[in-house]
Amino acid sequence: MSANVAAFPVPQPSIKITIAQGCLRYLDSKTPTLNHLNMTMPAGQWTCVLGRSGCGKTSLLRYLAGLLDQQIEWSGELKIEPANRALKDQIAYMAQQDLLMPWLSVLDNVLLSSKFGARGDFVAYDQKVQALTLLEKVGLADHANRLPQQLSGGMRQRVALARTLMQNKPVVLMDEPFSALDAVTRYRLQDLACTLLQDKTVVLITHDPQEAIRLAHHIYIMQGNPSTAAFLTTLESSTPRTFDAEGAQLQQRIMACLEHDDG
Numbered sequence: 001m002s003a004n005v006a007a008f009p010v011p012q013p014s015i016k017i018t019i020a021q022g023c024l025r026y027l028d029s030k031t032p033t034l035n036h037l038n039m040t041m042p043a044g045q046w047t048c049v050l051g052r053s054g055c056g057k058t059s060l061l062r063y064l065a066g067l068l069d070q071q072i073e074w075s076g077e078l079k080i081e082p083a084n085r086a087l088k089d090q091i092a093y094m095a096q097q098d099l100l101m102p103w104l105s106v107l108d109n110v111l112l113s114s115k116f117g118a119r120g121d122f123v124a125y126d127q128k129v130q131a132l133t134l135l136e137k138v139g140l141a142d143h144a145n146r147l148p149q150q151l152s153g154g155m156r157q158r159v160a161l162a163r164t165l166m167q168n169k170p171v172v173l174m175d176e177p178f179s180a181l182d183a184v185t186r187y188r189l190q191d192l193a194c195t196l197l198q199d200k201t202v203v204l205i206t207h208d209p210q211e212a213i214r215l216a217h218h219i220y221i222m223q224g225n226p227s228t229a230a231f232l233t234t235l236e237s238s239t240p241r242t243f244d245a246e247g248a249q250l251q252q253r254i255m256a257c258l259e260h261d262d263g
């Protein structure tokens with residue numbers, strides 16, 4: 001395969017995820033964390049999930065990623081369309097902490113998932129070209145040989161974004177990936193993620209109503225104890241949105257839902 005072809009990975013079909021009457025209980029807990037959970041995450045769109053601390057947002061993402069199988073009991077329906085592969089094989093996960101390996105260069109961190117799939121430490125030339133192309137897209141081509149500790153927090157999250165894109169999965173789960181950043185860096189990274197994750201099915205957890213308003217096609221507020229998910233009609237304009245009067249009204253509605261949750 002030529003380097004040029006490799007720089008444009010094969011697009012994956014978009015995935016729609018539907019949860020119906022989902023109930024999640026940790027095995028060491030008597031009561032469920034989530035109950036009567038009904039959510040639709042449309043193919044190729046961003047679904048933002050908000051809710052008070054401890055309501056089960058991360059549990060939901062970790063369940064979708066197949067990371068809780070030994071720790072929980074689940075009932076209800078989890079449907080994916082098309083249903084040709086297991087959901088956990090179609091997911092890339094981007095966490096609040098960038099989880100970069102401190103002893104690996106920026107380039108090798110982006111290549112990490114390719115290394116796991118490769119024989120020994122061998123990574124094909126075309127994958128390196130692809131990783132460098134992604135680093136260029138996130139504006140870090142000149143930093144490919146640096147170590148993570150030589151980068152700012154915003155730069156490190158951009159490396160994490162490039163690593164997520166390198167996995168080329170149709171579903172991207174993001175657990176507060178921008179929350180530790182200053183306002184301007186966060187704003188820029190929201191724009192970048194919005195552009196680069198086009199066509200992916202994205203589920204973003206955030207505590208920031210303005211972030212949800214900027215990026216979401218669909219908003220759910222998790223509330224109650226155990227938590228259910230309330231759907232909030234969002235704006236029809238294209239993302240990333242600028243904050244206007246409509247956005248301010250939506251923010252009021254989000255805040256009202258969050259304030260009335262005494263779960």
Ligand SMILES: Nc1ncnc2c1ncn2[C@@H]1O[C@H](COP(=O)(O)OP(=O)(O)OP(=O)(O)O)[C@@H](O)[C@H]1O
Pocket residue numbers: 026028029033051052053054055056057058059060071
């Ligand atoms: N491995 C576990 N075993 C048992 N209970 C757990 C486990 N992980 C989380 N919990 C509990 O599940 C509930 C939901 O936690 P979770 O981390 O999903 O909440 P969250 O909404 O993501 O919170 P935050 O906004 O603070 O990140 C909490 O009560 C937590 O203590």
